[in-house]
Amino acid sequence: MSEIKRFIEFSKPxxxxxxxxxxxxxxxxxxxxxxxxxxxxxSQGDVSAVLGLSGEYKKEGEICPYRAMLVISFPFDTYxxxxxxxxxxxxxxxxxxxxxxxxxxxxMVMGNAKRDLTALGYSTNMAIPSIVMGKNHSIRxxxxxxxxxxxxxxxxxxxxxxxCYKDNVKGDIEVKIQK
Amino acid sequence: MSxxxxxxxxxxxxxxxxxxxxxxxxxxxxxxNITEADDGATAWPLIQKAHADGEPFEFIVSDWNMPTMxxxxxxxxxxxxxxxxxTPFLMITAEAEQxxxxxxxxxxxxxxxxxxxxxxxxxxxxxxIFNK
Numbered sequence: 118m119s120e121i122k123r124f125i126e127f128s129k130p131x132x133x134x135x136x137x138x139x140x141x142x143x144x145x146x147x148x149x150x151x152x153x154x155x156x157x158x159x160s161q162g163d164v165s166a167v168l169g170l171s172g173e174y175k176k177e178g179e180i181c182p183y184r185a186m187l188v189i190s191f192p193f194d195t196y197x198x199x200x201x202x203x204x205x206x207x208x209x210x211x212x213x214x215x216x217x218x219x220x221x222x223x224x225m226v227m228g229n230a231k232r233d234l235t236a237l238g239y240s241t242n243m244a245i246p247s248i249v250m251g252k253n254h255s256i257r258x259x260x261x262x263x264x265x266x267x268x269x270x271x272x273x274x275x276x277x278x279x280x281c282y283k284d285n286v287k288g289d290i291e292v293k294i295q296k
Numbered sequence: 297m298s299x300x301x302x303x304x305x306x307x308x309x310x311x312x313x314x315x316x317x318x319x320x321x322x323x324x325x326x327x328x329n330i331t332e333a334d335d336g337a338t339a340w341p342l343i344q345k346a347h348a349d350g351e352p353f354e355f356i357v358s359d360w361n362m363p364t365m366x367x368x369x370x371x372x373x374x375x376x377x378x379x380x381x382x383t384p385f386l387m388i389t390a391e392a393e394q395x396x397x398x399x400x401x402x403x404x405x406x407x408x409x410x411x412x413x414x415x416x417x418x419x420x421x422x423x424x425i426f427n428k
Contacts, residue, residue: 217311235393
């Protein structure tokens with residue numbers, strides 16, 4: 118299987134997991150927009166949860182180590198509305214009390230996707246998500262990596278899932294975050 | 297549910313978001329006496345002290361992945377204690393793999409929830425634990 122085919126296969130569990138997490142704990146259905154190749158490092162959202170992951174693809178005798186990154190990025194308005202729904206409280210602005218909502222959503226998405234990835238032949242080691250906050254923050258993706266951005270719409274507003282995936286990587290992908 | 301509303305419960309999770317959600321859900325189910333702890337390492341001395349003070353926690357709800365003392369280590373500590381070993385213990389985890397269920401059951405959890413989950417699922421699990 119080619120790297121791009123694997124990337125597409127690898128992405129689907131994250132979309133399914135996001136749908137499940139939002140329907141169950143954020144009390145909204147999501148609609149996925151058309152995926153696009155992301156150019157540049159500037160985030161579309163104001164609060165981003167960034168999670169590095171690695172593992173091995175094993176299927177039909179093929180063994181291929183991989184590194185990947187999941188980013189879930191929310192504009193402030195969506196973030197506050199999603200946090201209000203999830204925590205069953207009324208928040209009007211971003212504050213410390215809701216600062217780990219993105220991390221928890223990211224954890225749940227990754228945890229759920231992991232089950233489906235295992236079924237597809239991908240072992241997964243997940244790191245702890247880091248949070249980047251602020252208008253126009255940048256995420257420096259690993260070099261030589263294609264980033265796919267999937268716009269998501271929901272009753273709480275739009276947000277974005279970004280995924281990058283790389284086959285046959287030796288050593289850790291370095292995740293650099295710029296504010 | 298025939299359980300008393302004042303049943304003493306401790307909710308253990310390193311993410312304040314999840315502690316708040318679980319606490320809200322427990323309130324919705326009808327429970328009012330809820331203590332929070334941000335790690336197994338924080339919870340364990342609270343659990344021991346509550347027992348020593350004669351007001352033991354009657355139910356432990358704990359996340360699995362926590363930085364200092366995991367939920368798995370916490371349930372093992374509880375089950376290894378002669379005084380505390382019968383305390384009902386509900387494990388919550390983000391990882392949905394079947395292997396995790398086996399590990400948790402072997403460690404002695406009373407039941408197991410995979411995130412994401414609703415208040416209805418939490419209520420069902422609590423019913424199963426206390427109606428055994």
